Amino acid sequence: MAFTHLAEDGSARMVDVSEKVPTAREAVARGRVILGDKVFPLVKDRNLPKGDLFGAARIAGILAAKKTPELIPLCHPLPISKIEIHFALNEAEKSLEIEARVKTVAQTGVEMEALTAVSVAALTIYDMCKGIDKGIRITDIRLLEKRGGKSGEIILEKGGLHGSQKA
Amino acid sequence: MAFTHLAEDGSARMVDVSEKVPTAREAVARGRVILGDKVFPLVKDRNLPKGDLFGAARIAGILAAKKTPELIPLCHPLPISKIEIHFALNEAEKSLEIEARVKTVAQTGVEMEALTAVSVAALTIYDMCKGIDKGIRITDIRLLEKRGGKSGEIILEKGGLHGSQKA
Amino acid sequence: MAFTHLAEDGSARMVDVSEKVPTAREAVARGRVILGDKVFPLVKDRNLPKGDLFGAARIAGILAAKKTPELIPLCHPLPISKIEIHFALNEAEKSLEIEARVKTVAQTGVEMEALTAVSVAALTIYDMCKGIDKGIRITDIRLLEKRGGKSGEIILEKGGLHGSQKA
Amino acid sequence: MAFTHLAEDGSARMVDVSEKVPTAREAVARGRVILGDKVFPLVKDRNLPKGDLFGAARIAGILAAKKTPELIPLCHPLPISKIEIHFALNEAEKSLEIEARVKTVAQTGVEMEALTAVSVAALTIYDMCKGIDKGIRITDIRLLEKRGGKSGEIILEKGGLHGSQKA
Amino acid sequence: MAFTHLAEDGSARMVDVSEKVPTAREAVARGRVILGDKVFPLVKDRNLPKGDLFGAARIAGILAAKKTPELIPLCHPLPISKIEIHFALNEAEKSLEIEARVKTVAQTGVEMEALTAVSVAALTIYDMCKGIDKGIRITDIRLLEKRGGKSGEIILEKGGLHGSQKA
Amino acid sequence: MAFTHLAEDGSARMVDVSEKVPTAREAVARGRVILGDKVFPLVKDRNLPKGDLFGAARIAGILAAKKTPELIPLCHPLPISKIEIHFALNEAEKSLEIEARVKTVAQTGVEMEALTAVSVAALTIYDMCKGIDKGIRITDIRLLEKRGGKSGEIILEKGGLHGSQKA
Known part of the structure; x- marks a missing residue:
C-alpha cells in the first residue's frame, strides 16, 4: 500500500x-455545518424574499468545484459536466x-471536486453567519458515493439530499 | 440579531x-482529518526523504488563504501579512x-482566511491519501482565536500546534 | 489630451x-439587459422559492468586481471595501x-470595478436565460457617479436602484 | 418554457x-463602444508606433474567454480551440x-465565451480611454451566430468584422 | 516562415x-538557477527535516503548469494528464x-506547460533564497524533448534528471 | 545565515x-530571450501594422506581475502601484x-513581481515564436535594482531599457 501521489523518493507528483x-x-x-x-x-x-444565504453558498460551491485543480496541487483539470448542491436543515x-x-x-x-464544493459552500455559510456566532463548526466532510473508472461503484453511504429532506 | 451580509430585502452584499x-x-x-x-x-x-505530504498540504493551505476573497463571495480582499500552518498527529x-x-x-x-487555509490543507491530505482509503473524514473545522478590531481578543479555544505537539 | 495608459511610444503601461x-x-x-x-x-x-436568478447574478458580479485587476490589464489591485448590486425590472x-x-x-x-460587476452580472443573466431566447442584448453599460480623488465628485447621471424601483 | 439553469425549486444548478x-x-x-x-x-x-490600445483589448478579451467558467457561475469548462477578436471603427x-x-x-x-470576450475587450477600451472621457458607453453586446450541437446553425445577424470593415 | 500566432495584419490570435x-x-x-x-x-x-525548499518549488511549478493558458495569452486550455518536476544540484x-x-x-x-513549470519553480527557489543573496540568476530555460502531434518526436537535448543526478 | 521562508524545523512559512x-x-x-x-x-x-508580438508579451507580463502572490507560494499580496515593461533587440x-x-x-x-513579469513576458515571446524555432532559450533572469525598505537602495546592475536602446 503506497501513496500514489508520492514518487519513491517521497516527492509529490501528479499521477499519469x-x-x-x-x-x-x-x-x-457531504458535510455538516453546526x-x-x-x-x-x-x-x-428566514422569510427572506431572495434567500441569498443558500443561494450564495451554492454559487460559491459550484465555482469552487471548477477551481479544484487550482486549489488541490495534484488534481488533474477535468471537464466537469454537472454540479448540483443541496441543503437540508436538521432541527435536532x-x-x-x-x-x-x-x-x-x-x-x-x-x-475532490465534490468535497471542495461542500467545503467552500460550508465556509460561505460560516462567513455569512459569523457576525451572529463565531463558534459555528464545519464537520463530517466525507465522500458518500463514487461511480465510474476502474473501481466501479463505491457506496460508502447513500446520498440524496435532493429528495424529501431538502431545505 | 441579523445577518450582516444580507440587506433588509435578503439580498447578499459585501459589508461596507x-x-x-x-x-x-x-x-x-483548526481542523482534523480522521x-x-x-x-x-x-x-x-513515513520516512520519506522529502516529506512532501505535509509540505504540499502546507503550500496548498497558504495559497488558499490568499485566494479567500475569490472563493468566499462576500469576503474583502486583504493584505495578508503572515500565514503559518502546523500539523500534529494524534495517535489515539x-x-x-x-x-x-x-x-x-x-x-x-x-x-475566513485561517478557516480556508485549514480546509484546503485538509482536502490536499485527503487527495494524497484517497488512493489508500476513501473513507477519510475532514472534521471539526472551527475558529480558535481572533485578535484585533472592534471586538478585541476572542479566545474560543487555545491554539498552539506549533508548540510541543507538533508533527 | 492623451491616453494615460499609453507611453509616448504607444506601448501600454500601468500608470504610476x-x-x-x-x-x-x-x-x-449601470447597465441594461433587454x-x-x-x-x-x-x-x-417568477414565484421561484429561492430566486437564484438574481442571486446568482449578484454573486457573479461581486466576485467579478474583485477580479477586475486580473481581467483589465492596466487596472491596479485595490482593497475594495464595499460592493452592492441592485436589480430593477422595467415593464415598458x-x-x-x-x-x-x-x-x-x-x-x-x-x-472599472463597478463597470465589471455590471457586465458580469448581465452576462450571468444572459447565460441563465439563453435557453429560452438567444436574442437577449446587454446594453448601455456606463458610469453614473464617481467620488473621491483629484477630480472630486462627478455625477454623469443619478444612480439609486436600491430605492423605490427595486426588483 | 423554463429556465434550464434553475431546478424545479428555483435553485441554481450546472446543467448535466x-x-x-x-x-x-x-x-x-459583437458589441459596440460609443x-x-x-x-x-x-x-x-492614432499613429501610435505599437498600437497597444487594440492590442491590449484583444489580449484581455482572449484571456477573458478562457476565464468564462470562472466568471459565469453555471458555465461548463470547455477546451476552447480558437479565439479571434476583431475591431472596426464606425465614423458616423x-x-x-x-x-x-x-x-x-x-x-x-x-x-458565453464569445460574449465574455467582447465584454472584457470593451471594458479594456473604456479603461484606457477613461482619462479623456468618462462618458463612454458599452452597448449592444449580443450573439450573432452559433453553430453545432442539437440546435444546429443559428444566424441572428451575420458577423464578419474580419472582412472589409476592419480597423 | 511566419508567426502562427499573428494574423496577416499582425494582430494576435489563438490558432485554430x-x-x-x-x-x-x-x-x-529544463532550466538552471545559479x-x-x-x-x-x-x-x-540542508538537513532540514521537511525539506520544504524543493517541496514548495515543486508544488509551485505543478500549479503553474496548470495555469499556463491563464498566463500565456495565446495558449489553449489542455487536460494535462501528468506533471513531474525534478531537481539536481551541480557542485561545479x-x-x-x-x-x-x-x-x-x-x-x-x-x-509551454513544461517551460512555465520550470520558470515558476525557479522563481520560487529565488524567492526563498533571496534573503541570503539577491544576485541569484535564473538561466537556460529551454525545451529538451517534445513528443506527439504532427511533428512527431523532437529531441533537442536528452532529459532525465529523475535518473542518477537527482537531488 | 538562514532561509527566512523556512521555520526552524524546515517547514515553509510566509514571513510576518x-x-x-x-x-x-x-x-x-531583466532577462534575455535568445x-x-x-x-x-x-x-x-517586422513591419507588422499592430505589432502584437511585443504588445501581447507586455500585457502578459503586466498581468503576471499582479498574479505573483498566486504563483509564488510565500509571496505577500501587494498593492502594486506601477508596472512598466520594456523590450530591446540586441543584433550581435x-x-x-x-x-x-x-x-x-x-x-x-x-x-518577485518584477522577476515574474520578465519571466512570463519571455515565455509569451517563446510561445509566439516557437512555430518557427523550438530552440529559443530564456536566460539571465535577474534583479538589477531594488529601492525602499530596511535595506535601502541596492544596485546590482544599472537598468534603463526605456532609454536609448529601446526596441
Missing part, C-alpha cells in the same frame, strides 16, 4: 492518467447538511 | 468597511490536526 | 499611482436594469 | 451535459465595433 | 486547433537544475 | 511583515532584452 480511457464518472460528497442555538432559528425561520442537531453531486467524462474521478 | 481604521488582526483556526487505521500508520511512520484518534495562523493589518479580520 | 495619497472613493455604474417578450414575463412572474422596455456601487480607500478609483 | 456527444461548435458575438467626440478622433488618427457613430469568434469541440456551446 | 485529432503528447523542459557561493552550500547541506557550477515533464492527450502540445 | 511600516519600494529586473538566426530577423524586420546576440520596473507602497518589496 494519459493511458486511461475517459469514462463517465460521478461523485457525491449552526447552534443562535444561528439555527434565524436560518430556519441545529445543523445544516450540504451535499454536492458532480459528474464528468474523464480519465480520473471527481471526488 | 470603508469607515473602519486598519488595525493589526490575527486569527487562528485518517483511520490504514492511512494513519503510513503517514506516521488516528487523526491529523491542522492549525492555521493568519495576520493582517486591515479594516476587517482574517477568520 | 505611488505618489498619490489613498482617499475614500466610490463609483456607481430580456424581450419571451423572457421578461418569466423573470417578472421588457428589460432588467443592473446597478453596481463599489467603494474603496485607495490611490485610484473603482470605476 | 455528460450524456451529450462532443461536436464542433462556434459562436460569434467613444464619442473627444475619444473617437484620438483612436482613429463615433464608435468602435468589437467582434469575437470562438470555437471548440465540446458537449456544449461557446456563446 | 479544432480540426486536429487529440493525440498523446509529452514535453520536457545559486552562487553563499546559497549553494546552504541548499546542499553551484547551481540547481530544474526539469519538468508534462503529458496530455490533446490537439496541441505541452511545451 | 505585520510590524513593518509601508514604504515606497521599487524593483527592476531568438537565434531564424527568429531574430523576423522579429527585427540575436536576442531580445526584457526589463520590468515595478513600484509599490508596502511592507515588503516587489522583486
